[in-house]
Amino acid sequence: MKLLLTNIKELLQVRENCPEKVSGLEMKNLPTLKNAWVFINHGIIEDYGTMDEMGPHQGFKTLNCSGKTVLPAWCDSHSHIVYAGNREQEFVDRINGLSYQEIAENGGGIVNSAKKLQNTSEEELYHQSAARLEEVMRLGTGAIEIKSGYGLTTDAELKMLRVAKKLAEEYPISIKTTFLGAHAIPTEYKGNKDGYLDLLCDEMMPKVAAEKLAEYIDIFCEEGYFSVADMERILSEGKKYNLIPKVHVNQFNSIGGIASAVKYQALSVDHLEVMTDEDIAALQNSRTMPVALPSCSYFLSIPYAPGRKMIDTGLPLALATDYNPGSTPSGNMNFVVATACIKMRLTPEEAINAATINGAYAMGLSKTHGSITKGKKANLIITKPVPSYGYLPYAFGSNLIDSVIIDGKEVK
Ligand SMILES: N=CN[C@@H](CCC(=O)O)C(=O)O
Numbered sequence: 249m250k251l252l253l254t255n256i257k258e259l260l261q262v263r264e265n266c267p268e269k270v271s272g273l274e275m276k277n278l279p280t281l282k283n284a285w286v287f288i289n290h291g292i293i294e295d296y297g298t299m300d301e302m303g304p305h306q307g308f309k310t311l312n313c314s315g316k317t318v319l320p321a322w323c324d325s326h327s328h329i330v331y332a333g334n335r336e337q338e339f340v341d342r343i344n345g346l347s348y349q350e351i352a353e354n355g356g357g358i359v360n361s362a363k364k365l366q367n368t369s370e371e372e373l374y375h376q377s378a379a380r381l382e383e384v385m386r387l388g389t390g391a392i393e394i395k396s397g398y399g400l401t402t403d404a405e406l407k408m409l410r411v412a413k414k415l416a417e418e419y420p421i422s423i424k425t426t427f428l429g430a431h432a433i434p435t436e437y438k439g440n441k442d443g444y445l446d447l448l449c450d451e452m453m454p455k456v457a458a459e460k461l462a463e464y465i466d467i468f469c470e471e472g473y474f475s476v477a478d479m480e481r482i483l484s485e486g487k488k489y490n491l492i493p494k495v496h497v498n499q500f501n502s503i504g505g506i507a508s509a510v511k512y513q514a515l516s517v518d519h520l521e522v523m524t525d526e527d528i529a530a531l532q533n534s535r536t537m538p539v540a541l542p543s544c545s546y547f548l549s550i551p552y553a554p555g556r557k558m559i560d561t562g563l564p565l566a567l568a569t570d571y572n573p574g575s576t577p578s579g580n581m582n583f584v585v586a587t588a589c590i591k592m593r594l595t596p597e598e599a600i601n602a603a604t605i606n607g608a609y610a611m612g613l614s615k616t617h618g619s620i621t622k623g624k625k626a627n628l629i630i631t632k633p634v635p636s637y638g639y640l641p642y643a644f645g646s647n648l649i650d651s652v653i654i655d656g657k658e659v660k
């Protein structure tokens with residue numbers, strides 16, 4: 249199918265040769281074309297330019313984007329959208345004074361979601377997860393990473409990943425999967441963390457690898473969950489199966505996980521709400537992408553990752569949702585971008601770079617996603633008429649999306 253977008257008021261993130269990521273001062277640069285067109289052929293951006301130099305195009309659908317802005321669809325590199333039910337009661341418990349950590353210590357939190365998921369059929373889990381995926385596609389997400397980690401038994405972890413894989417087959421959105429068996433210590437292994445690590449290494453990982461269910465491996469490296477030594481064990485075991493690390497670190501405490509993740513050549517380190525100067529230094533000159541999750545900070549009322557400081561020291565930064573039932577029941581990347589500007593002091597240019605090019609990098613999709621570049625996937629957001637792109641984060645909470653194109657087709 250061929251599709252021509254014409255009279256685009258401003259086309260964002262136009263890169264003839266797109267870098268794999270943008271860092272530091274480069275993040276302030278958002279190249280655009282005014283009064284532009286884009287030609288899409290079979291799901292790929294074939295060509296683009298300005299209206300004054302557009303040749304004749306006939307015989308296929310044309311969308312007049314007069315007054316509208318067009319940008320690459322969001323690249324959400326961190327989500328947990330395959331889960332069962334919700335944790336609305338814990339939300340109310342927090343309003344009434346309990347902390348996220350206290351709820352987890354009382355048997356709530358991740359193990360609560362695991363119980364629900366273990367008792368949910370694969371079909372029902374697919375149905376619930378597909379509804380979330382459809383929701384985020386309508387909100388402009390064109391590529392998403394999905395983690396396991398709410399199973400915590402071999403069967404339930406495999407069930408989660410099979411559901412994520414089935415979503416990838418059924419929907420046009422690009423999906424990458426991550427094995428996060430080391431998300432929490434299941435109730436049956438309380439006091440026997442090493443026993444659970446043995447299960448992860450000896451039973452779960454070989455099965456995940458044999459069925460090719462994941463490309464990435466994750467672990468929640470945090471006090472009360474898994475230590476840096478546990479992380480090193482999981483990541484080095486994962487290496488045997490070519491599972492690339494993408495890890496949860498520094499959400500509540502800095503315990504040395506970042507330096508270790510960099511040592512293990514992690515593709516990304518995610519959360520980063522609590523960062524020491526040593527943590528920031530460990531990321532310098534590495535290929536590891538720091539990923540901030542501002543909706544999580546918003547929902548839990550915890551500090552925001554020091555994105556401004558990280559970019560000012562020359563680091564790249566990606567933004568993602570963390571969509572999950574406990575800490576972030578929202579998959580809205582528009583809110584993420586606005587919140588990064590409002591609370592982390594990123595400029596609109598930096599936030600859009602973080603949610604497109606750098607998000608694509610954090611899921612190994614730099615070559616195909618994240619910019620308007622010939623040959624890349626035609627995953628685009630068409631906004632309603634807006635005065636300028638800075639208006640998108642400025643008017644936070646307004647729905648400014650007119651339509652979304654994924655794989656060259658309009659999302660219904
Ligand atoms: N922090 C670890 N894992 C998830 C949330 C887990 C939950 O509360 O269900 C996160 O990234 O925020």
Ligand SMILES: [Zn+2]
Nearest residue numbers: 326328496570
């Ligand atoms: Zn997460």
